Amino acid sequence: MSSIETFDLRPGRILNKKYEVISLLGAGWEGEVYKVKELSTGIERAAKFFFHEKNPKNKQAKWYAKKLHKLRSCSILIHYQTQEEILVRKRPVTYLISEYVEGELLIDFLKTRKGKRLTTFEGLHLLYALSKGIEKIHLLKEYHGDLHSENIIVTKFGLGFKLKLLDMYKWDLASRHNIEDDVCNLIRIFYDSIGGTKRYSKHPKAVKEICCGLKKSLIVKKFKTAGHLRRYLEIMHLD
Ligand SMILES: Nc1ncnc2c1ncn2[C@@H]1O[C@H](COP(=O)(O)OP(=O)(O)O)[C@@H](O)[C@H]1O
Ligand SMILES: [Mg+2]
Structure with missing residues (x-):
């Protein structure tokens, strides 16, 4: 059939x-x-x-x-x-x-922004909202498995972001690797939302210290879970 x-x-x-x-x-x-x-x-x-x-x-x-x-x-x-x-x-x-979640997919939301991207500060807020939400999943030793801009709905954009996640995926790996992949995908979403490769060199040092040039080995050494990333963002300096 x-x-x-x-x-x-x-x-x-x-x-x-x-x-x-x-x-x-x-x-x-x-x-x-x-x-x-x-x-x-x-x-x-x-x-x-x-x-x-x-x-x-x-x-x-x-x-x-x-x-x-x-x-x-x-x-x-x-x-x-x-x-x-x-x-x-x-x-x-x-x-x-x-x-039913009312809002806009992140991929569409980004297209409505000036230059089709977020400012550094907005991007950090997006990353913070994602990390804070996904931290709870990782604390339960679970993972999302399919984090990308078509599985994230922006329900509110104001002082910060309010988000909902859809669509999880089951990988056969042990969940520690999947949790690390979630963290790498979060950072990838942040990197893309603030303009991707084209704008990377123009961002402050603080952004590069988070993105680690998108090298997985460096990212997971720094941030093992979304909770680590959330705590890092809360005390970071941006200048
Ligand atoms: N609960 C929901 N509320 C509003 N829109 C949704 C909801 N669930 C899914 N969608 C929309 O449907 C699309 C596909 O849903 P998703 O669960 O991601 O399916 P798939 O596994 O096929 O990617 C999403 O990208 C989103 O646009
Ligand atoms: Mg999907």
């Missing part, structure tokens, strides 16, 4: 007599996410539909739901609610219902 590239769920379609499809929110490697309305309450939710080949025996959806549940005290992660199944072109498809 050929693989499904889009579920193409039309607005107005009723799912399991419980939800009404409102619109497509986004798509990624693993599936498609739609905004839906819970019929009994009118509350908007997000429904993530998994592509068959990315979800054999429903393993990936189950793993993701359980992980979100285990990490429900980490407020940077979306809140998982329930799992359902529908038939799409005669094939069963699992979807997970979670809270």
Whole structure:
């Protein structure tokens, strides 16, 4: 059977007599996410539909739901609610219902900024908000596994950033390596958000001391977890 590239769920379609499809929110490697309305309450939710080949025996959806549940005290992660199944072109498809997050993907938010990047100071605030949120995941000896600008929603930009993270990934490595990879990905997001390679030389020394030229061995020697990075940012000097 050929693989499904889009579920193409039309607005107005009723799912399991419980939800009404409102619109497509986004798509990624693993599936498609739609905004839906819970019929009994009118509350908007997000429904993530998994592509068959990315979800054999429903393993990936189950793993993701359980992980979100285990990490429900980490407020940077979306809140998982329930799992359902529908038939799409005669094939069963699992979807997970979670809270609907209003905001803008980091990748799109950056495009709206002057020069399509953040100032150094804004970038440090972004890194701080991410580190503080992910610190709680690392304290539980867990990792995110898929940190990039399309899995981060900026819900508020003011004195600081308010963020939500989507979409975790299960790697087969021991979690210490995954935690270190999370830290490297955080620093990569920071580096890219302040203009990437093109602007790197123009940034103050303090930025280079965080980015370590993006060398993984140097980064993990300095910051073993997001908590280390958060503490470092709280006492750093910027001049
Ligand atoms: N809870 C949510 N609230 C709002 N938008 C969401 C939500 N979950 C996902 N999205 C949107 O859907 C896209 C794909 O979701 P994601 O879980 O990252 O799927 P994939 O694993 O396929 O990348 C995201 O980049 C985002 O734009
Ligand atoms: Mg994604």
